[in-house]
Amino acid sequence: MKVLVAVKRVVDYNVKVRAKADGTDVDLNNVKMSINPFCEIAVEEAVRLKEAGVATEIVAVSIGEKACQEQIRTALALGADRGIQVETEGGVEPLVVAKLLKGVIDKEEPQLVILGKQSIDGDNNQTGQMLAALANMAQGTFASVVEVDGDRLKVTREIDGGLQTLSLSLPAIITTDLRLNEPRYASLPNIMKAKKKPLDVLTPGDLGVEVSKHLTLVKVEPPAERKAGIKVEDVDQLVDKLKNEAKVIG
Amino acid sequence: MSTLVIAEHDNESLSPATLNAMAAAQALGADIDILVAGAGCSAAAEAAAAIGGVGKVLCADNAVYGNQLAENVSLLIAEVAAPYDNIVAAATTNGKNIMPRVAALLDVAQISDVIAVESADTFKRPIYAGNVIATVQSSDAKKVITVRTTAFDPAPADGGSASVEAVDAVHDAGLSEFISQEIAQSDRPELTAAPIVISGGRGMQNGENFKMLEGIADKLGAAIGASRAAVDAGFVPNDMQVGQTGKIVAPDLYIAVGISGAIQHLAGMKDSKTIVAINKDDDAPIFQVADYGLVADLFTALPELESKL
Ligand SMILES: Cc1cc2nc3c(=O)[nH]c(=O)nc-3n(C[C@H](O)[C@H](O)[C@H](O)COP(=O)(O)OP(=O)(O)OC[C@H]3O[C@@H](n4cnc5c(N)ncnc54)[C@H](O)[C@@H]3O)c2cc1C
Ligand SMILES: Nc1ncnc2c1ncn2[C@@H]1O[C@H](COP(=O)(O)O)[C@@H](O)[C@H]1O
Numbered sequence: 001m002k003v004l005v006a007v008k009r010v011v012d013y014n015v016k017v018r019a020k021a022d023g024t025d026v027d028l029n030n031v032k033m034s035i036n037p038f039c040e041i042a043v044e045e046a047v048r049l050k051e052a053g054v055a056t057e058i059v060a061v062s063i064g065e066k067a068c069q070e071q072i073r074t075a076l077a078l079g080a081d082r083g084i085q086v087e088t089e090g091g092v093e094p095l096v097v098a099k100l101l102k103g104v105i106d107k108e109e110p111q112l113v114i115l116g117k118q119s120i121d122g123d124n125n126q127t128g129q130m131l132a133a134l135a136n137m138a139q140g141t142f143a144s145v146v147e148v149d150g151d152r153l154k155v156t157r158e159i160d161g162g163l164q165t166l167s168l169s170l171p172a173i174i175t176t177d178l179r180l181n182e183p184r185y186a187s188l189p190n191i192m193k194a195k196k197k198p199l200d201v202l203t204p205g206d207l208g209v210e211v212s213k214h215l216t217l218v219k220v221e222p223p224a225e226r227k228a229g230i231k232v233e234d235v236d237q238l239v240d241k242l243k244n245e246a247k248v249i250g
Numbered sequence: 251m252s253t254l255v256i257a258e259h260d261n262e263s264l265s266p267a268t269l270n271a272m273a274a275a276q277a278l279g280a281d282i283d284i285l286v287a288g289a290g291c292s293a294a295a296e297a298a299a300a301i302g303g304v305g306k307v308l309c310a311d312n313a314v315y316g317n318q319l320a321e322n323v324s325l326l327i328a329e330v331a332a333p334y335d336n337i338v339a340a341a342t343t344n345g346k347n348i349m350p351r352v353a354a355l356l357d358v359a360q361i362s363d364v365i366a367v368e369s370a371d372t373f374k375r376p377i378y379a380g381n382v383i384a385t386v387q388s389s390d391a392k393k394v395i396t397v398r399t400t401a402f403d404p405a406p407a408d409g410g411s412a413s414v415e416a417v418d419a420v421h422d423a424g425l426s427e428f429i430s431q432e433i434a435q436s437d438r439p440e441l442t443a444a445p446i447v448i449s450g451g452r453g454m455q456n457g458e459n460f461k462m463l464e465g466i467a468d469k470l471g472a473a474i475g476a477s478r479a480a481v482d483a484g485f486v487p488n489d490m491q492v493g494q495t496g497k498i499v500a501p502d503l504y505i506a507v508g509i510s511g512a513i514q515h516l517a518g519m520k521d522s523k524t525i526v527a528i529n530k531d532d533d534a535p536i537f538q539v540a541d542y543g544l545v546a547d548l549f550t551a552l553p554e555l556e557s558k559l
Contacts, residue, residue, distance in 0.1 A: 017378040126360050129350035138425035141347050158488050159343045161433040168426045214359035218385040229541035235554040246524040248503040
């Protein structure tokens with residue numbers, strides 16, 4: 001089966017992002033950018049399906065400015081076969097990403113689409129579910145186990161109370177949780193090979209999608225600061241403070 | 251203006267998250283109805299009717315909604331949503347699973363994890379693992395919102411006597427089937443609603459050692475949480491993970507044991523009222539957010555703490 005993976009370019013997870021002083025946006029000057037960790041897990045899952053003989057071709061898609069081709073190359077180095085960039089000016093909202101991905105699905109007709117559960121910049125956790133609605137497909141969100149079972153997909157999902165297992169009809173949409181797999185590192189030869197793999201560039205117009213805007217960022221600000229605490233000497237002092245100062249235990 | 255709150259329930263009773271969502275809905279200042287979708291869910295619908303300030307309860311009681319399959323429930327909500335300006339649910343895994351699907355069906359944005367309602371169309375929400383708070387304004391006619399439960403004190407569960415109206419719409423998308431569910435059973439309070447949480451990290455070394463936290467949790471009536479490293483290492487199950495991509499907690503007291511304090515962990519607990527950190531590394535970043543830090547080996551500190559409580 002053909003598998004489509006959506007990869008997003010985001011601030012590296014080690015970077016502590018701050019609001020700009022004027023509150024107009026976050027300060028992303030000179031910060032390290034990476035593939036969203038959940039998307040890396042999505043690519044890894046697709047590659048494992050290919051290694052298991054289930055997937056036949058892996059197409060990595062990213063939506064954004066030209067720079068996101070870097071993250072497509074990362075996916076290609078990890079084992080995706082070809083890439084598609086849908087060129088947009090700046091970031092677009094999850095609903096628009098979902099519409100563009102739906103456009104790509106209509107062209108590529110994959111049997112399985114794997115996305116991350118959440119991008120670690122906007123922390124939206126929406127795109128996969130929206131895409132599933134637009135494509136009228138089953139969704140297996142927050143997946144920690146994915147098994148292809150004939151013409152269906154068995155998915156174990158991480159839910160608040162524990163785990164849930166569903167059977168989905170194919171084609172289906174999966175969003176990855178952290179424990180789905182542990183992504184591999186790209187080897188140098190594979191990074192070199194990735195440079196030669198095909199990467200097509202499309203516009204929203206090519207996909208018949210109008211880039212709409214539903215939300216305006218009014219301002220950004222730092223969260224409430226916690227006031228600095230103290231170090232206690234020992235357990236006795238800790239218990240005393242909790243009882244008599246913080247009054248949080250009886 | 252009117253708001254539809256999506257109840258979270260197990261058919262028998264409402265989950266506390268519904269009351270947090272209700273509080274956020276009240277902040278929107280519009281008339282509020284509640285939708286209870288499930289199978290054999292009349293008890294949950296009665297509980298919803300008892301919440302103060304509810305206009306009416308819409309009860310969609312059908313086998314197709316029994317397991318909250320997103321494909322079916324989203325079609326129902328998108329239909330029922332027609333007369334409403336706002337659709338509000340708690341940002342639980344269930345709310346996160348269903349609400350974006352509803353928004354896409356309605357061709358509107360979804361606003362995730364709202365922590366404050368500024369006005370009818372303007373909301374605050376954390377981004378970048380809570381390092382930044384964004385204020386966003388929606389231009390959609392319908393607002394589809396999930397709310398962070400820890401940011402809204404629960405609305406009172408009683409004081410109301412709303413009518414319950416049956417919704418007959420049956421939406422079976424035929425796309426997915428429920429196979430099974432493993433729900434962790436515990437006598438302890440639920441992690442996201444507990445007044446005290448004690449969490450263990452990689453420093454706990456193994457699952458067996460979490461017993462040391464259990465002894466303390468029993469004495470304090472606390473829930474037990476964990477860092478991702480502890481979950482990944484298999485010490486404890488995934489539903490205990492606190493953080494950016496796990497559960498968000500804000501108890502009166504949070505005790506972090508053997509947890510370094512990575513930003514992704516802080517994102518899930520730094521709004522706790524009092525934070526205690528026990529860590530043998532004097533420089534661990536967790537101490538920067540802790541009100542009371544104890545630099546100690548947890549294997550000696552925990553037994554001592556248990557005996558002194
Ligand atoms: C996309 C993404 C999402 C993530 N989401 C989450 C999330 O939701 N929640 C989360 O927690 N993490 C999350 N993480 C992981 C996070 O980055 C950290 O790796 C993780 O929180 C570290 O867990 P830890 O503090 O238990 O382990 P470590 O960082 O290894 O810290 C262990 C601590 O234990 C202390 N220690 C060791 N032995 C003892 C002892 N005997 N006595 C006292 N102290 C001791 C050490 O000094 C150290 O500070 C995420 C990461 C990514 C990339
Ligand atoms: N600009 C984008 N390009 C490609 N994939 C994206 C983009 N935005 C979101 N996604 C996918 O949707 C997932 C969830 O993102 P979000 O809904 O923004 O939290 C990500 O992990 C990606 O797989």
